[in-house]
Amino acid sequence: MPARSDGEWRLALPVAAFFALFFVAPLGVLFVVSLFAEPTMQTLALRQYARFLGDRLHLGILADTLVLGVKATLVCLLLGYPLAWVIARARPRVQSLLVFAVILPLLTSVVVRTFAWIVILGRQGILNKTLLAVGLVDEPVRLLFTELGVVIVLAQVQLPLMVLPLLTTFGRIDPNLADASAALGAGQWRTFARIIAPLSLPGVAAGCVLVYAACVTAFVTQTLIGGARLIYVPLFMYQQATGANDWPFAAAIAIVFMFAVLFVVVLINTVGRSRRALVHG
Amino acid sequence: MAERRRLDLDALSFRFVVGALSAAAVVVLVAPTVIVLLTSLTASASLRFPPDGLSFRWYRALAGAGQLQRAAGNSLYVAVVATAASAILGTLGALGIARSRSRWSRALDALFMSPLVLPALAFGFAALMAFSLAGIRLSWLTLAVGHVVVCTPIVVRTTVAALAQLDPALLESSASLGATRRYTFRRVTLPLIGRGIAAGAFLAFMASFDNVPVSLFLSDARTEVLPIHLWQIIETNLDVRAAAASGVLIVFTLLVMLLAERLAGLSRQLR
Incomplete structure (x- = not known):
């Protein structure tokens, strides 16, 4: 019987070789370059890491980026979770229409989507015009080039990445569970808090990981909406790599950034998994 | 009777919150696309929404x-x-x-x-x-x-x-x-x-x-x-x-x- 799948793993070998050569090896180069003390790459030292981690300003950029990702991910969750829930329970026709509305922005260029928000958020933008017309504000609110603006746009741009895994998860939850909960006298909120929310945690974790990873490295959105005053790690790294031509420093930034993002991703996954054990165990 | 009303309030508030948030999500997802499409049809030389007059002049400009x-x-x-x-x-x-x-x-x-x-x-x-x-x-x-x-x-x-x-x-x-x-x-x-x-x-x-x-x-x-x-x-x-x-x-x-x-x-x- 197992003879059928015997040797199938060999099919993955060329792919593994490709990844070793063009993905793992460059990351190795990245690490090695980060160990050089100066841009001319003469002596080995941990100087670049000390330079990045020992500087208040640099640490501030790293913290801002990681926090930006958390904020945008939370907004995504707040909007994406109910939407996925509605889509999962909608009638087939409505369902495919809504899925279309989710996938179209996912496939539309990020530059295009970010550009749309410049039209919306600008001083003469739609949002400000509406706010002024309604009388909610007396003068245009500054949204472009602010952190709030970046969070709003990131949340919109990455929203599909949150909705799709949640949709998969909701599809797997047995509808009888909610009915049983209702039959036993629990209200909607209680059923949601005790049954649906815990069961959907794996999907929440999957969505949050995708959205978070995409938000912190979203170069286009961060630079176009954040402007030159708000600097996040991707732009800072890019400036050091190409503008200042300081490869070792840029490499050290990239390494620290990767591990910081990886740490948050593992954290999200751990939370998702521990709760799952709680539910099933 | 009181029990019944509490349940209705529960169901209503749940539906309202879920409905409002997901409606907001749909608007937020779709609006930017529509706005870019309309803005691109403007007849004026500046980015403005709503556009002042419709034309394809900027699409023609792409040709050059x-x-x-x-x-x-x-x-x-x-x-x-x-x-x-x-x-x-x-x-x-x-x-x-x-x-x-x-x-x-x-x-x-x-x-x-x-x-x-x-x-x-x-x-x-x-x-x-x-x-x-x-x-x-x-x-x-x-x-x-x-x-x-x-x-x-x-x-x-x-x-x-x-x-x-x-x-x-x-x-x-x-x-x-x-x-x-x-x-x-x-x-x-x-x-x-x-x-x-x-x-x-x-x-x-x-x-x-x-x-x-x-x-x-x-x-x-x-x-x-x-x-x-x-x-x-x-x-x-x-x-x-x-x-x-x-x-x-x-x-x-x-x-x-x-x-x-x-x-x-x-x-x-x-x-």
Whole structure:
């Protein structure tokens, strides 16, 4: 019987070789370059890491980026979770229409989507015009080039990445569970808090990981909406790599950034998994 | 009676909150696309919404934008090459890891998926240094290789999902009827997972066409790609041609998506 799948793993070998050569090896180069003390790459030292981690300003950029990702991910969750829930329970026709509305922005260029928000958020933008017309504000609110603006746009741009895994998860939850909960006298909120929310945690974790990873490295959105005053790690790294031509420093930034993002991703996954054990165990 | 009213309030408030938030989500998802399309039709020289008068003048202006067209051509070329390579590599990778539960195949799975989670900008920079230290000059080929690394995981993911739905009994009956493994693959496996591969390829194409973090480091003046050129236009002088180009891209995306839906049932493959 197992003879059928015997040797199938060999099919993955060329792919593994490709990844070793063009993905793992460059990351190795990245690490090695980060160990050089100066841009001319003469002596080995941990100087670049000390330079990045020992500087208040640099640490501030790293913290801002990681926090930006958390904020945008939370907004995504707040909007994406109910939407996925509605889509999962909608009638087939409505369902495919809504899925279309989710996938179209996912496939539309990020530059295009970010550009749309410049039209919306600008001083003469739609949002400000509406706010002024309604009388909610007396003068245009500054949204472009602010952190709030970046969070709003990131949340919109990455929203599909949150909705799709949640949709998969909701599809797997047995509808009888909610009915049983209702039959036993629990209200909607209680059923949601005790049954649906815990069961959907794996999907929440999957969505949050995708959205978070995409938000912190979203170069286009961060630079176009954040402007030159708000600097996040991707732009800072890019400036050091190409503008200042300081490869070792840029490499050290990239390494620290990767591990910081990886740490948050593992954290999200751990939370998702521990709760799952709680539910099933 | 009081109990009844409490329950209704509970159900009503739940419906209201869920309904309001998801309505907001739909508006937020759809509005930017509509706004860009309308803005691009403006007759005036400035970006304004609602537009002052409708015209196609900015779309006509695209005809004279040589650099923009060259960038679009480069993007299309690299995306086609990267998609073809990712589709083959991704399918092989998925076939290799999907039906095995060994530690090795799980490690490979993690390896193939990691470009999706690691900051792509870091990888782009790493690839630039690796090519440069190895003495390889940047060209459209190095750019395509970079894109293949970030696009292959997408194909692996959809193909693994398609393989998981494949009933192993089909393969066994094909084998017991005397079919060779190659024949079984061609006549049974491939037709059944074809839509998964196609959906992955469509997504990979769009991901390559829109890639910025890798292209930022691996493309140069000769291989400038569309998203980076657009990004520069928007950052420097924000002219209305950017809106027209965006309009073209939206229509292009819509067409590709409808095609993908027809051929691969894209929306079903994504869930």
